[in-house]
Amino acid sequence: MAGNKESCVDCGPGESRKSAASRVFDTAKDLFYRRGIRAVGVDEIVCEAGVTKPSLYRAFKSKDDLVTACLTQNAAEGREGILAAIAAAGDDPRKRLSAVIDHHADKIRCPDYRGCPISNVAVEMPEPGNPGREVLEQCKTDFRAIMVDLSRDLDVAYPEALADGLLLVIEGAIATHHIFGSQGPALSLVETCESLIDSHMERAR
Amino acid sequence: MAGNKESCVDCGPGESRKSAASRVFDTAKDLFYRRGIRAVGVDEIVCEAGVTKPSLYRAFKSKDDLVTACLTQNAAEGREGILAAIAAAGDDPRKRLSAVIDHHADKIRCPDYRGCPISNVAVEMPEPGNPGREVLEQCKTDFRAIMVDLSRDLDVAYPEALADGLLLVIEGAIATHHIFGSQGPALSLVETCESLIDSHMERAR
DNA sequence: GTTATGTTACCGAACGGTACGTGTCTTGCT
DNA sequence: AGCAAGACACGTACCGTTCGGTAACATAAC
Numbered sequence: 001m002a003g004n005k006e007s008c009v010d011c012g013p014g015e016s017r018k019s020a021a022s023r024v025f026d027t028a029k030d031l032f033y034r035r036g037i038r039a040v041g042v043d044e045i046v047c048e049a050g051v052t053k054p055s056l057y058r059a060f061k062s063k064d065d066l067v068t069a070c071l072t073q074n075a076a077e078g079r080e081g082i083l084a085a086i087a088a089a090g091d092d093p094r095k096r097l098s099a100v101i102d103h104h105a106d107k108i109r110c111p112d113y114r115g116c117p118i119s120n121v122a123v124e125m126p127e128p129g130n131p132g133r134e135v136l137e138q139c140k141t142d143f144r145a146i147m148v149d150l151s152r153d154l155d156v157a158y159p160e161a162l163a164d165g166l167l168l169v170i171e172g173a174i175a176t177h178h179i180f181g182s183q184g185p186a187l188s189l190v191e192t193c194e195s196l197i198d199s200h201m202e203r204a205r
Numbered sequence: 206m207a208g209n210k211e212s213c214v215d216c217g218p219g220e221s222r223k224s225a226a227s228r229v230f231d232t233a234k235d236l237f238y239r240r241g242i243r244a245v246g247v248d249e250i251v252c253e254a255g256v257t258k259p260s261l262y263r264a265f266k267s268k269d270d271l272v273t274a275c276l277t278q279n280a281a282e283g284r285e286g287i288l289a290a291i292a293a294a295g296d297d298p299r300k301r302l303s304a305v306i307d308h309h310a311d312k313i314r315c316p317d318y319r320g321c322p323i324s325n326v327a328v329e330m331p332e333p334g335n336p337g338r339e340v341l342e343q344c345k346t347d348f349r350a351i352m353v354d355l356s357r358d359l360d361v362a363y364p365e366a367l368a369d370g371l372l373l374v375i376e377g378a379i380a381t382h383h384i385f386g387s388q389g390p391a392l393s394l395v396e397t398c399e400s401l402i403d404s405h406m407e408r409a410r
Numbered sequence: 411g412t413t414a415t416g417t418t419a420c421c422g423a424a425c426g427g428t429a430c431g432t433g434t435c436t437t438g439c440t
Numbered sequence: 441a442g443c444a445a446g447a448c449a450c451g452t453a454c455c456g457t458t459c460g461g462t463a464a465c466a467t468a469a470c
Contacts, residue, residue, distance in 0.1 A: 019414080019415095020414075020415065020416090021414095034331070035331060036243070036328070036329055036331070038241070038243040038244060038329075039243060039329070041458075041459065041460080042459080042460060042461080043458080043459080043460090051415080051416085052415080052416055052417070052418095053460090053461080053462090054415085054416080054417090054461095054462080054463090055414085055415065055416075056461095057460095057461065057462075058414085058415085062460080062461080063459095063460060063461090114331065115328065119380055119383070119384075120328050122383040122384050123241070123320065123325050123328045123329070123383055124241055124243075124244070124328070124329065126239070126240060126241070126319060126383075136384060137384055140381075140384045140385070141384075144385075144389075144390065161393055161396060161397075164389075164390035164392070164393040164397075165374070165390075165393050165396070165397035165400070167377065167381065167390045168373070168374045168377030168378050168381065168390055168391070168393060168394065168397055169370070169373045169374055169377055169397075170377065171376075171377035171380045171381050171390075172372065172373030172374055172375065172376035172377030172378075172380065173373050173377075174380070175324055175376045175377065175379070175380040176345070176372065176373065176376050178324070178327040178328055178331075179324075179327050179341060179342055179345045180345065180349075184349075184369075185349065185369035185370075185372045185373055185376075186373070187369070188366055188369040188370050188373060189373065191366060191370070192366075192369075192370035192373055192374075192401065195370070195401060195404045195405075196397065196400060196401065196404075198404070199400045199401075199403070199404050200400075224449085225449070225450070246424070246425060246426080247425080247426060247427080248424075248425080248426090256450080256451090257450065257451050257452080258426090258427075258428085258451095259427095259428075259429095259449095259450070259451070259452095260449075260450060260451085261427095262426090262427065262428075263449080263450085267426080267427080268426065268427090411470100412469100412470085413468100413469085413470085414467105414468090414469085414470105415466100415467080415468080415469100416465105416466080416467075416468095417464100417465080417466070417467095418463105418464090418465085418466100419462100419463085419464090419465105420461105420462080420463080420464105421460105421461080421462075421463095422459100422460100422461095423458105423459080423460090424457105424458085424459065424460100425456105425457075425458065425459070426455105426456100426457085426458100427454105427455080427456095427457105428453105428454080428455070428456105429452105429453090429454080429455090430451105430452090430453090430454100431450105431451085431452080431453100432449105432450080432451075432452095433448105433449090433450080433451095434447100434448085434449080434450095435446105435447085435448075435449095436445100436446090436447080436448095437444100437445085437446080437447095438443100438444095438445085438446100439442105439443085439444085439445100440441100440442085440443085440444100
């Protein structure tokens, strides 16, 4: 059989082969993001990951469990990316807020971008009882809180309104990407956000 | 068997029972919107519609065909709603633009709202070849053109930028509804849009 | 021996889709 | 008027495939 633990097409020579569980997880996360949760079957995941079905079910008790695990990871990665962008922006409140906007603009410019993995699944997962939905709601609630905190550091009269306004623009840029790609209305993301911030700051003066 | 052509639980007395094809169509449109395309099977459609599977396949050559027909109808309804709102707003350019924004704010407030049927499917349908995708892209391209036209009637320096900015906010409000419902950031839709319009108009002066 | 994995074969349910029979109108002929 | 014939709409029953998920066993590394 082709491939062994020390060198294969998926991990390169010298790099130790990852466990079946983590291969399943990485593959599933990628496939779910690129094609959607319902569009990807467990057979495709194990095939793409180069493992077998029992390996998947030894690591995750169901497909739903795997989905929730991927969503949790997506949420954590997204949050870390945003916090890192804020931390790298220094201490100026305005720059910190702009960093979050630029961070999203950068992500949208990536050629393999396909929307926010959390927002995408929110469309596919309307049932309130689903365990994955709590991850989605917590993730977006956290993001909203971050935006409110950043807005409060600015001298504006209504930081919550500014935060929600920016959130709408960012989510809108993410959403329109599905139709128009990165060269559509999403190009106006930064400009529109900065204009909104300016308006709130001028009004406060 | 219960029910006859003149009176049944689904259409009321005195109203003639609709054809199997139109019942399938109406039911599919509703189910696809509420739960997503992939989540709804043909068995559920025909069951909910009170017809049988061959009736579906006599009217539509495949599930994909039914999906495309529903999307086309969704796009037409959406467009007509927007144009009607604009027409009802009179001749003042600013009021015409605001009418589109208010129209979307009204829709989002509806208790059974579940996002834009077109944007939702765009998430579920990433494959470029799909015939349904052309409907989605045409629909959103049309909407963008409407916004540009309305913005051009205003005295602003960059009507395209304003139109795209408003489009982002509107799409963002639609998108956030999936997580936060109508009482979340979407509440800032009108205020954010008006602020954007104000900025562009002040800058032109 | 223990642990992690692959192999094979299978399950019941749901999927999209279809062959074929049946009832009900309308049509045209006598 | 009466009646056969075709068009039409619809239902019963079924097709093969794929779905998520499992049982039992073999193999390999530490």
